Amino acid sequence: MSNWQWQEGEWTVTRSCAWSPPGEHPIGWGLLFYSKNGRLDHVEGDPNQPITQGRVSIKFLELAEYCNSPERIIHPMKRDPKDRGDGSKWQRISWDEAWDIIVEKTRYFQEKYGNESIMTLIGTGRDVWHTVPKITFSAFETCNFEYTHNGWSCYGPRSSICAYILGAGYPEVDFASEFPEKRYDDPRYVLPETVLVAGKAPLESNPDGLFGHALIDMMKRGTELIVVDCRATWLATRAKYFMQVRPGTDTALYLAMCNVIINEDLYDHEFCEEWIYGFEEFKERVQEYPPEVAAPITGISAEKIAECARYFANCKPASMTWGLAVDEKVNGLQCAHTILLLCAITGNLDIPGGVLLGAGDAAASQWWGWEELDDAIKEKRIGAAEFPCVCTTMSTCHPDRAMDTILTDDPYPVKMIFCMSANPISCPSADPRMWEKGFHRCEYVVVADLFMNPFIASCGDLVLPVAALSEKDGIVATHYGGLTLFVGALVKACQVGECKSDDEIMLELGKRLNPSKFPWKDLHEFLTWELHGYGVEGTWEDLRDSKYGLVTPEHEFEKYAFGGQTWNGEPGFGTETGLVEAYCQRWERWGDDPLPYYEEPPYSPISTPQLFKEYPFVLTTGARSWAYFHSEQKQIPRLRAVDPWPETEMNPIDAERLGLQEGDWVYVYNMFGRCRQKLHITPIVKEGVVHSKHAWWYPEKGPDDMGYGPYGVWDANINQLVPHGVFGKLGFGSPFKSMICNVEKAEGGPDFATGWPK
Ligand SMILES: Nc1nc2c(c(=O)[nH]1)N[C@H]1C(S)=C(S)[C@@H](COP(=O)(O)OP(=O)(O)OC[C@H]3O[C@@H](n4cnc5c(=O)[nH]c(N)nc54)[C@H](O)[C@@H]3O)O[C@H]1N2
Numbered sequence: 001m002s003n004w005q006w007q008e009g010e011w012t013v014t015r016s017c018a019w020s021p022p023g024e025h026p027i028g029w030g031l032l033f034y035s036k037n038g039r040l041d042h043v044e045g046d047p048n049q050p051i052t053q054g055r056v057s058i059k060f061l062e063l064a065e066y067c068n069s070p071e072r073i074i075h076p077m078k079r080d081p082k083d084r085g086d087g088s089k090w091q092r093i094s095w096d097e098a099w100d101i102i103v104e105k106t107r108y109f110q111e112k113y114g115n116e117s118i119m120t121l122i123g124t125g126r127d128v129w130h131t132v133p134k135i136t137f138s139a140f141e142t143c144n145f146e147y148t149h150n151g152w153s154c155y156g157p158r159s160s161i162c163a164y165i166l167g168a169g170y171p172e173v174d175f176a177s178e179f180p181e182k183r184y185d186d187p188r189y190v191l192p193e194t195v196l197v198a199g200k201a202p203l204e205s206n207p208d209g210l211f212g213h214a215l216i217d218m219m220k221r222g223t224e225l226i227v228v229d230c231r232a233t234w235l236a237t238r239a240k241y242f243m244q245v246r247p248g249t250d251t252a253l254y255l256a257m258c259n260v261i262i263n264e265d266l267y268d269h270e271f272c273e274e275w276i277y278g279f280e281e282f283k284e285r286v287q288e289y290p291p292e293v294a295a296p297i298t299g300i301s302a303e304k305i306a307e308c309a310r311y312f313a314n315c316k317p318a319s320m321t322w323g324l325a326v327d328e329k330v331n332g333l334q335c336a337h338t339i340l341l342l343c344a345i346t347g348n349l350d351i352p353g354g355v356l357l358g359a360g361d362a363a364a365s366q367w368w369g370w371e372e373l374d375d376a377i378k379e380k381r382i383g384a385a386e387f388p389c390v391c392t393t394m395s396t397c398h399p400d401r402a403m404d405t406i407l408t409d410d411p412y413p414v415k416m417i418f419c420m421s422a423n424p425i426s427c428p429s430a431d432p433r434m435w436e437k438g439f440h441r442c443e444y445v446v447v448a449d450l451f452m453n454p455f456i457a458s459c460g461d462l463v464l465p466v467a468a469l470s471e472k473d474g475i476v477a478t479h480y481g482g483l484t485l486f487v488g489a490l491v492k493a494c495q496v497g498e499c500k501s502d503d504e505i506m507l508e509l510g511k512r513l514n515p516s517k518f519p520w521k522d523l524h525e526f527l528t529w530e531l532h533g534y535g536v537e538g539t540w541e542d543l544r545d546s547k548y549g550l551v552t553p554e555h556e557f558e559k560y561a562f563g564g565q566t567w568n569g570e571p572g573f574g575t576e577t578g579l580v581e582a583y584c585q586r587w588e589r590w591g592d593d594p595l596p597y598y599e600e601p602p603y604s605p606i607s608t609p610q611l612f613k614e615y616p617f618v619l620t621t622g623a624r625s626w627a628y629f630h631s632e633q634k635q636i637p638r639l640r641a642v643d644p645w646p647e648t649e650m651n652p653i654d655a656e657r658l659g660l661q662e663g664d665w666v667y668v669y670n671m672f673g674r675c676r677q678k679l680h681i682t683p684i685v686k687e688g689v690v691h692s693k694h695a696w697w698y699p700e701k702g703p704d705d706m707g708y709g710p711y712g713v714w715d716a717n718i719n720q721l722v723p724h725g726v727f728g729k730l731g732f733g734s735p736f737k738s739m740i741c742n743v744e745k746a747e748g749g750p751d752f753a754t755g756w757p758k
């Protein structure tokens, strides 16, 4: 008996704090794993965990079904690369054989083509954001690590922009995490008067930082919301201001709000004079965006924009939480910049109840092992010279350029891929058929995953079975350590097959390829070392054994005033100028406007009017659904029952005009490609806007390509409508949430009993 594991009747209960998967993001849920005879039986929320207080998402409630699924990969497997695409050719092998193959292939490609011919791929949200860089730089000793989402269109832009213009880690709403005993009722806690929810649906996405339930807790205590979204979400319908924007036009809205606040003298003079660099230039820039200019762009009236701006400026304190819709657009950098300035000029940065700031460099954890890499290899990082904005805060290559190199061998060939927790052809990549072609050019592809997926079916040669979150010891740290609101221990309850955790794979592979860079004697020693990196003292076991299984460091407010926001301890912000940069010289040096500006999406009614005649809807994609984490869980029956088909949402007025009915299978298409989804007619979508779900494939259809791609991925994947190589000037932000499309009735659909329709 201990405070992290005990017996309850027939069940062994293990207390844990879990990352995604199965999904949310760099945050932690307090969970109780109930297991019996070494098998996970069910999961409950831990009512004693102070942050989540017993709440769980349905993906956790169905975790046993996920972990024990007959579809799990539970042994290492290999297949001859000439048999790619043939699901019958997989052969079970031992871990020893798997390691031997990887070592042999690594040495072969390193010697023949150089270390840079090996590239690693990463996906999102799991606890591999130190693991994969460490494998890349220390085990393979290559410079090429990439997240396969074009324009690195998630999280990286928001956290990098914070680093550039605030010198701060990821900004977050103050949700009383530092008061584990009383939370919001602690007398020291200050409730935000309003929270701006910018392009984010934290109830479904739960969250990309802030917990959805935390927002509800605050609303119950009186916090009002401003929701900026193109869909009338549950939160939007309860907001004081629901700003229903045309997808991709948010920057114009925020610039206009700044215009009103500055011109009506509603800004915080003291903060602006003392702490902002380029305030006068910014003041001049926003003159170009009065509400009357932003109104026709965004589709929101000038009066409402002005009223909302006044309201935000008068709320003390006001906070902000931003989501993916900020990143997934070509104008995303400017959007994030303007949102931060909106919070800065109203004096809400790092104050109680305002926008909390992390002290250091948000992306530091991705650099593990980079320092020790050979300089000659460092210089070969793909896209680093062309896109310093992406590659200064992050240790990655540029995603689109990485694929260009794979396709052309320019400037050198990429021969071997090591993929850990990504599903490129089903989920993150634009023009996924092109990415598939690229991976087919690579000679050897190793994948570490829990389930078979279209990428592995089509491109994989060796598969390593990975442990699920109830099957491993680990650490949860909010915002990857960029803003540590709490750090929790992930605790192993069960073992499934021969699965190993990503960290175990890293350590074992590292010891074989380059032992001096992997000095830890075991996983726990490594986790303790990792913990110290988050500023937490003691061992990993101490964390696991602690009262709640987590620590909640005290937040230091207004760090800029006393030197806590800079590297050298000087007052100010950790930027080039030591101030909040309304004017960012770095961006100017890198070839972009130093001040924020609005830019139309590359494909839109205004920028491509001719094309818009043919594709007369604005397309946004990928708003999260309760049941799935991206491409995962489609093979978990009870979750599939919640959300059985890829849905395309359309306004009733538009559907009537096209003569479409609820539940029709439709083709969603444009000049780049098409997919087939099931129509859901709903007034929550703005008229003229279509929203399609992302990351769809059909596990039940089998791995063999029958003209629909492995597991039907080409039938369902919306990313066929998004182009490769289109992103913002500085390399961030592809238009996943602001494209154009048309919709027409399809002949049948994939749910027909006979399989694929003709
Ligand atoms: N159209 C459109 N496309 C989008 C988006 C959108 O909004 N619209 N969103 C984008 C965003 S924000 C993101 S972050 C990307 C996500 O893109 P990915 O992260 O590539 O997508 P996932 O489906 O999460 O695929 C991850 C794979 O990792 C496996 N996996 C799960 N847990 C673990 C683990 O612990 N270890 C290992 N080794 N593997 C694991 C899963 O089984 C799955 O096969 O998708 C992007 N794609």
Ligand SMILES: Nc1nc2c(c(=O)[nH]1)N[C@H]1C(S)=C(S)[C@@H](COP(=O)(O)OP(=O)(O)OC[C@H]3O[C@@H](n4cnc5c(=O)[nH]c(N)nc54)[C@H](O)[C@@H]3O)O[C@H]1N2
Residues within 6 Å of the ligand: 023, 024, 025, 124, 125, 154, 155, 198, 199, 200, 201, 202, 204, 205, 206, 207, 208, 228, 229, 230, 231, 233, 245, 246, 247, 248, 249, 250, 322, 323, 324, 325, 620, 621, 622, 623, 624, 625, 626, 627, 628, 629, 630, 631, 737, 738
């Ligand atoms: N259940 C579940 N949770 C997840 C994930 C998942 O796949 N499933 N994925 C995780 C990941 S990696 C991420 S990045 C987060 C993302 O989660 P969020 O940041 O919440 O982002 P989304 O759900 O993609 O979109 C949020 C809202 O943006 C709106 N929107 C679309 N286009 C625009 C636009 O141009 N402007 C504005 N203002 N709004 C727009 C959509 O209607 C939607 O309501 O979720 C994480 N959590």
Ligand SMILES: [Mo]
Residues within 6 Å of the ligand: 124, 154, 155, 324
């Ligand atoms: Mo993401």
